[in-house]
Amino acid sequence: xxxxxxxxxxxxxxxxxxxxxxxxxxxxxxxxxxxxxxxxxxxxxxxxxxxxxxxxxxxxxxxxxxxxxxxxxxxxxxxxxxxxxxxxxxxxxxxxxxxxxxxxxxxxxxxxxxxxxxxxxxxxxxxxxxxxxxxxxxxxxxxxxxxxxxxxxxxxxxxxxxxxxxxxxxxxxxxxxxxxxxxxxxxxxxxxxxxxxxxxxxxxxxxxxxxxxxxxxxxxxxxxxxxxxxxxxxxxxxxxxxxxxxxxxxxxxxxxxxxxxxxxxxxxxxxxxxxxxxxxxxxxxxxxxxxxxxxxxxxxxxxxxxxxx
Amino acid sequence: xxxxxxxxxxxxxxxxxxxxxxxxxxxxxxxxxxxxxxxxxxxxxxxxxxxxxxxxxxxxxxxxxxxxxxxxxxxxxxxxxxxxxxxxxxxxxxxxxxxxxxxxxxxxxxxxxxxxxxxxxxxxxxxxxxxxxxxxxxxxxxxxxxxxxxxxxxxxxxxxxxxxxxxxxxxxxxxxxxxxxxxxxxxxxxxxxxxxxxxxxxxxxxxxxxxxxxxxxxxxxxxxxxxxxxxxxxxxxxxxxxxxxxxxxxxxxxxxxxxxxxxxxxxxxxxxxxxxxxxxxxx
Numbered sequence: 001x002x003x004x005x006x007x008x009x010x011x012x013x014x015x016x017x018x019x020x021x022x023x024x025x026x027x028x029x030x031x032x033x034x035x036x037x038x039x040x041x042x043x044x045x046x047x048x049x050x051x052x053x054x055x056x057x058x059x060x061x062x063x064x065x066x067x068x069x070x071x072x073x074x075x076x077x078x079x080x081x082x083x084x085x086x087x088x089x090x091x092x093x094x095x096x097x098x099x100x101x102x103x104x105x106x107x108x109x110x111x112x113x114x115x116x117x118x119x120x121x122x123x124x125x126x127x128x129x130x131x132x133x134x135x136x137x138x139x140x141x142x143x144x145x146x147x148x149x150x151x152x153x154x155x156x157x158x159x160x161x162x163x164x165x166x167x168x169x170x171x172x173x174x175x176x177x178x179x180x181x182x183x184x185x186x187x188x189x190x191x192x193x194x195x196x197x198x199x200x201x202x203x204x205x206x207x208x209x210x211x212x213x214x215x216x217x218x219x220x221x222x223x224x225x226x227x228x229x230x231x232x233x234x235x236x237x238x239x240x241x242x243x244x245x246x247x248x249x250x251x252x253x254x255x256x257x258x259x260x261x262x263x264x265x266x267x268x269x270x271x272x273x274x275x276x277x278x279x280x281x282x283x284x285x286x287x288x289x290x291x292x293x294x295x296x297x298x299x300x301x302x303x304x305x306x307x308x309x
Numbered sequence: 310x311x312x313x314x315x316x317x318x319x320x321x322x323x324x325x326x327x328x329x330x331x332x333x334x335x336x337x338x339x340x341x342x343x344x345x346x347x348x349x350x351x352x353x354x355x356x357x358x359x360x361x362x363x364x365x366x367x368x369x370x371x372x373x374x375x376x377x378x379x380x381x382x383x384x385x386x387x388x389x390x391x392x393x394x395x396x397x398x399x400x401x402x403x404x405x406x407x408x409x410x411x412x413x414x415x416x417x418x419x420x421x422x423x424x425x426x427x428x429x430x431x432x433x434x435x436x437x438x439x440x441x442x443x444x445x446x447x448x449x450x451x452x453x454x455x456x457x458x459x460x461x462x463x464x465x466x467x468x469x470x471x472x473x474x475x476x477x478x479x480x481x482x483x484x485x486x487x488x489x490x491x492x493x494x495x496x497x498x499x500x501x502x503x504x505x506x507x508x509x510x511x512x513x514x515x516x517x518x519x520x521x522x523x524x525x526x527x528x529x530x531x532x533x534x535x536x537x538x539x540x541x542x543x544x545x546x547x548x549x550x551x552x553x554x555x556x557x558x559x560x561x562x563x564x565x566x567x568x569x570x571x572x573x574x575x576x577x578x579x580x581x582x583x584x585x586x587x588x589x590x591x592x
Contacts, residue, residue: 004486004489005486007486007488007489008486008487008488008489011487011488011491012404012487012488014395015395015396015398015399015404016399016404018392018395018396018399019395019396019399019400019404019405019414020414022396022414022417022418022421023413023414023417025417025421025455026417026420026421029421029424029428029429029432032432032435032436033428033431033432033435036435084327085327085330085331086327086331088320088323088324088326088327088328089324089327089328089331091324092324092325092327092328093328096321096324097328105328105332107580108332108335109331109335110576111573111576111577111580112335114509114512114513114516114572114576115338115516115569115572115573116515116516116517116518116543116568116569116572117516117517117518117519117543118516118518118543118546118547118565118568119338119342119516119546119565119568119569120338121547122342122546122550122561122562122565123338123341123342125550126341126345126562127337127341170334170335170338173331173334173335174335177331201313201314201316201317202317203316203317203320203321204313204316204317206320224423227423228423230425231424231425231426231427231428232425233425233426233427233518233519234518234519234543234547238547238550258425258427258519261427261430261431262427262430262519262522265430265431265434265522265523278431279431279435282427282428282431282432285425285427285428286424286425286428289423289424289425289428290420290423290424292423293419293420293423294420297416297419
């Protein structure tokens with residue numbers, strides 16, 4: 001009896017102990033990055049760093065604007081390409097597909113979600129970059145000259161925001177489809193039946209009933225996909241060109257934040273403040289991603305409350 | 310009536326198209342990597358470490374990266390499992406009791422899950438510097454553990470939440486302690502899902518490049534201790550692709566294929582495991 005009580009007590013304290021490190025770890029990551037980037041924050045005001053456009057570590061100039069803008073360009077483009085396709089696919093899987101088709105496609109999509117990012121990156125280098133260079137860019141130079149974000153210089157290496165966006169879109173597709181399908185599938189059948197019995201077509205049921213009921217979940221799926229894409233490093237790094245400038249069109253190269261960290265961290269530590277600047281880049285990335293994730297959580301919690309009320 | 314059915318048809322076609330684009334482009338990805346990779350893949354690639362002029366196109370293989378990746382992912386998966394199991398047991402209300410605490414831990418877990426692996430890499434490297442260590446197998450394992458832990462814990466939590474409350478209550482009713490209930494009833498019942506979660510995390514870990522970039526380093530040799538730097542497959546793909554020689558780039562394709570095969574293999578095993586082991590669970 002004593003042994004049983006002892007086991008119970010020890011295991012319970014261990015479980016408590018380990019579990020309480022989880023919130024501490026979350027805080028720890030933020031604090032550690034903040035402490036390590038303090039040297040640069042004490043020297044320059046944060047706003048100047050965020051707004052600065054010059055990146056010359058040797059001269060002591062650290063402007064993060066090109067990198068932040070670059071990240072936003074690539075991520076937004078990727079999401080704009082992926083979101084409609086993902087939602088349509090999820091609706092198809094959940095509402096239209098024969099159960100047998102769904103039973104085949106769901107595992108395939110789940111497995112594809114696990115493909116490493118370098119493999120997506122390699123696919124980008126082999127297929128998408130040459131396509132942008134040989135076809136998309138010349139075509140855009142001929143036909144899209146008047147559009148602000150789509151103008152092309154005509155000649156392009158292919159390593160552009162467009163290539164980054166396409167690769168990123170491709171990468172988040174399995175993730176968003178899986179989450180959105182789950183959300184749609186969780187809606188009670190009674191809602192569908194009520195709508196169909198009133199004579200609505202299937203699409204009308206989707207449009208007026210399902211999408212409305214599932215909206216918070218679908219928004220959360222897209223927001224989570226966005227924050228995932230925002231921090232993606234290797235796949236984007238391999239195709240986006242990594243040229244330090246603010247992109248003005250999808251046919252310009254960009255240099256996203258994660259690529260900045262990956263390419264430079266660990267080297268050239270002798271330059272003063274360089275280390276702190278790169279960790280500040282990591283901190284900026286972390287804060288943006290955390291804000292988006294909390295937003296997604298909040299949407300889901302509020303939706304759950306509304307559903308139970 | 311016609312307008313309604315036209316709308317129905319239009320969206321149906323759009324949905325078919327979208328699904329075809331999704332499945333088609335992803336299958337295209339698999340096909341391209343397989344075809345390109347298979348061309349340069351030979352026995353030397355998986356049995357030899359790089360020789361002197363390997364990066365100029367001379368002979369050798371990426372055994373260093375294969376072994377390195379397996380060691381990194383294996384070590385990280387073991388550590389992550391040791392961390393994740395207690396946490397997901399805690400997340401059931403048997404331990405947390407006051408549920409707000411479980412809520413805090415679960416939220417923290419969700420936030421950890423969302424942190425990009427490059428941030429874990431930078432964080433891990435800071436810790437290494439702080440401890441006075443250099444890029445090494447151990448450093449890579451630590452960073453990779455941080456990446457794998459939330460993935461695994463969330464998947465395990467989903468599984469444990471599916472366990473019927475009555476099952477635990479039956480166990481408590483015959484006088485079992487919480488620990489006994491967890492060990493004999495909950496973990497056993499959830500075993501298929503737990504194994505799937507572990508394998509899932511392993512698959513994600515082995516393909517992760519950004520976290521091991523600074524923490525594990527890169528070397529042409531096999532590691533002899535935890536303190537040696539170690540190569541990894543994702544970085545092997547990345548570095549070889551960056552060389553100007555077509556022969557070496559072809560080997561990058563082959564390395565990617567090796568990585569892809571390992572990941573797909575683990576992923577399929579995970580699914581089969583889940584199906585096979587679930588025979589022993591009470592329905």
